[in-house]
Amino acid sequence: MMIDLHNLSFSYPNSPLVLENINLSIEQGEFIGIVGPNGGGKTTLLKLILGLLKPTQGTVLIKGLSPIKGREWIGYVPQFANFSRDYPISVMQAILLGRLGKTKRFFGYCKTDYQIADRVMQETYLTDLKHRALNTLSGGQLQRVLIARALACEPEILILDEPTANIDMRVEEDIFDLLKILNQRLSILVVSHDIGFISGYVKKVACLNKTLMCHSTEELTPNLIQNLYSNQTIHAIQHLHSH
Amino acid sequence: MTFFEALSQYSFLQHALIAGLLAGLGCGVIGTYVVVKRISSLAGGIAHAVLGGMGVAYYFHISVTIGALIAALFSALLLGWIRLRKQQNEDILVGALWSTGMAVGILFISQTAGYNADLMSYLFGNILMVHVEDLYWMMALDFLLIATIGIFHKQFVAITFDEEFARLRGVSVDLFYLILLCMVALTVVLLMQVVGLILVIALLTLPAAIAILYVNNILQIMIVASLLGMLFSGSGLMIAYQPDLPVGATIILVAAIVYLIAVITKTLFHRKSGPILK
Numbered sequence: 411m412m413i414d415l416h417n418l419s420f421s422y423p424n425s426p427l428v429l430e431n432i433n434l435s436i437e438q439g440e441f442i443g444i445v446g447p448n449g450g451g452k453t454t455l456l457k458l459i460l461g462l463l464k465p466t467q468g469t470v471l472i473k474g475l476s477p478i479k480g481r482e483w484i485g486y487v488p489q490f491a492n493f494s495r496d497y498p499i500s501v502m503q504a505i506l507l508g509r510l511g512k513t514k515r516f517f518g519y520c521k522t523d524y525q526i527a528d529r530v531m532q533e534t535y536l537t538d539l540k541h542r543a544l545n546t547l548s549g550g551q552l553q554r555v556l557i558a559r560a561l562a563c564e565p566e567i568l569i570l571d572e573p574t575a576n577i578d579m580r581v582e583e584d585i586f587d588l589l590k591i592l593n594q595r596l597s598i599l600v601v602s603h604d605i606g607f608i609s610g611y612v613k614k615v616a617c618l619n620k621t622l623m624c625h626s627t628e629e630l631t632p633n634l635i636q637n638l639y640s641n642q643t644i645h646a647i648q649h650l651h652s653h
Numbered sequence: 654m655t656f657f658e659a660l661s662q663y664s665f666l667q668h669a670l671i672a673g674l675l676a677g678l679g680c681g682v683i684g685t686y687v688v689v690k691r692i693s694s695l696a697g698g699i700a701h702a703v704l705g706g707m708g709v710a711y712y713f714h715i716s717v718t719i720g721a722l723i724a725a726l727f728s729a730l731l732l733g734w735i736r737l738r739k740q741q742n743e744d745i746l747v748g749a750l751w752s753t754g755m756a757v758g759i760l761f762i763s764q765t766a767g768y769n770a771d772l773m774s775y776l777f778g779n780i781l782m783v784h785v786e787d788l789y790w791m792m793a794l795d796f797l798l799i800a801t802i803g804i805f806h807k808q809f810v811a812i813t814f815d816e817e818f819a820r821l822r823g824v825s826v827d828l829f830y831l832i833l834l835c836m837v838a839l840t841v842v843l844l845m846q847v848v849g850l851i852l853v854i855a856l857l858t859l860p861a862a863i864a865i866l867y868v869n870n871i872l873q874i875m876i877v878a879s880l881l882g883m884l885f886s887g888s889g890l891m892i893a894y895q896p897d898l899p900v901g902a903t904i905i906l907v908a909a910i911v912y913l914i915a916v917i918t919k920t921l922f923h924r925k926s927g928p929i930l931k
Contacts (some may be wrong), residue, residue, distance in 0.1 A: 460821055462817070462820070462821075482823070484821070488815070488818060492815060492817055492818075493814055493815040493818075494689075494814070497689060497813075497814050498689065498869045498871060499814060499869075499870070499871065503870070507807075507811050507815070507818065507819075510811055510819065510822040510823065510824055511822040511823035517803065517806075518806070543870075545869070559818070563822065
């Protein structure tokens with residue numbers, strides 16, 4: 411078992427529940443997508459898994475350990491908004507940051523760190539961009555750098571928060587094709603509000619709107635979506651489908 | 654007598670030049686983090702609050718530099734602690750600390766018996782009054798700053814680039830943030846000898862801000878910014894000598910003019926390369 415959520419509930423102080431009684435198990439080799447409307451608790455759930463928030467009730471276990479200890483095995487790919495895109499750093503140096511926690515504590519990086527960085531850059535087709543500054547990259551390239559940085563942690567599970575929020579459709583496919591290859595050796599958890607696209611790739615979809623429902627991708631029907639999204643959102647989705 | 658003739662003859666001028674170079678070194682290294690982490694207003698708060706410590710030290714006849722150091726570290730830790738607790742509006746607290754520190758300083762200085770002309774040199778610096786002992790102080794501070802950065806460079810890049818990711822990788826983000834603020838505080842004291850506490854912020858940020866326009870790597874930015882910092886102090890001193898201008902203000906104006914030219918040149922000739930698709 412990679413990740414185990416048991417009777418998990420969460421509320422911010424003096425506020426109603428954001429998440430209620432969530433149960434979810436992610437096995438090794440799984441590729442699971444969590445979808446749901448904005449404000450449905452997706453980001454909160456991720457923060458609980460990563461140990462950045464403490465559950466109000468219930469438990470989070472990562473490989474049987476608490477999130478603080480178990481997150482060593484997690485490669486996390488944040489949303490673009492979480493850091494400054496203008497930061498003066500090269501692709502290589504950004505990826506090396508994934509080695510923190512594994513590399514020596516003082517001074518620079520070791521030889522192994524550079525070897526691992528080279529390897530993950532090959533995996534993510536970034537070798538040619540190695541010395542490029544981060545602020546000259548396109549959205550898709552930047553997304554691949556973030557994935558490479560997470561891979562540099564040598565994780566067993568990859569967690570991605572809205573990986574396609576800032577890139578166009580064509581690049582989106584590239585990213586998911588890359589994830590499909592990575593899924594051969596890693597478990598993957600993707601959080602997205604983009605329900606239509608994600609279902610073509612993942613093996614299992616969990617719909618999150620305060621509570622969680624889990625389905626294999628074949629079972630995902632408009633009816634089900636209707637239960638989870640507000641009416642307004644459904645119109646948008648049905649409109650999309652009619653084209 | 655030209656500047657260079659005077660330089661070879663007067664030790665006070667030599668001391669001033671060395672002080673300028675030492676200050677330039679520190680401002681380039683720490684200023685780079687201040688610029689990329691966007692904490693210049695925080696640094697400004699620390700710089701002005703320092704007057705409180707100086708005033709108290711002056712009143713009790715202790716070394717003013719020690720008073721400044723204690724006040725700088727105290728305000729850095731206070732601001733850092735408040736930010737980490739996220740309980741108050743950081744912006745307002747920076748402003749409050751800024752003015753309160755100065756108010757304390759002015760009160761104590763006003764109550765000190767004797768001649769009060771020193772107030773101006775705290776506020777605007779007096780590089781020509783730098784003593785040899787000050788130079789040793791400055792050298793020690795520079796060494797401390799550069800050694801800390803050298804040892805923990807990875808961690809500082811991690812927390813200034815992406816705090817959340819750094820935390821997930823087991824970096825003690827809060828601790829390194831506080832250390833960073835303390836280093837900013839030490840740099841403020843270092844630069845104060847040269848340009849005074851009111852002008853510190855410009856010297857702390859402008860060299861790094863210029864470097865960042867043309868270089869895309871933290872270490873290179875630090876080196877370029879340090880060289881620029883030294884160049885600004887040196888040339889400011891030189892320009893100010895003949896017409897007997899205030900040195901601190903001249904240094905800042907030199908830095909500001911170069912910054913302006915750098916920004917204009919950049920926009921005209923080197924349009925920042927936007928996203929390049931392969």
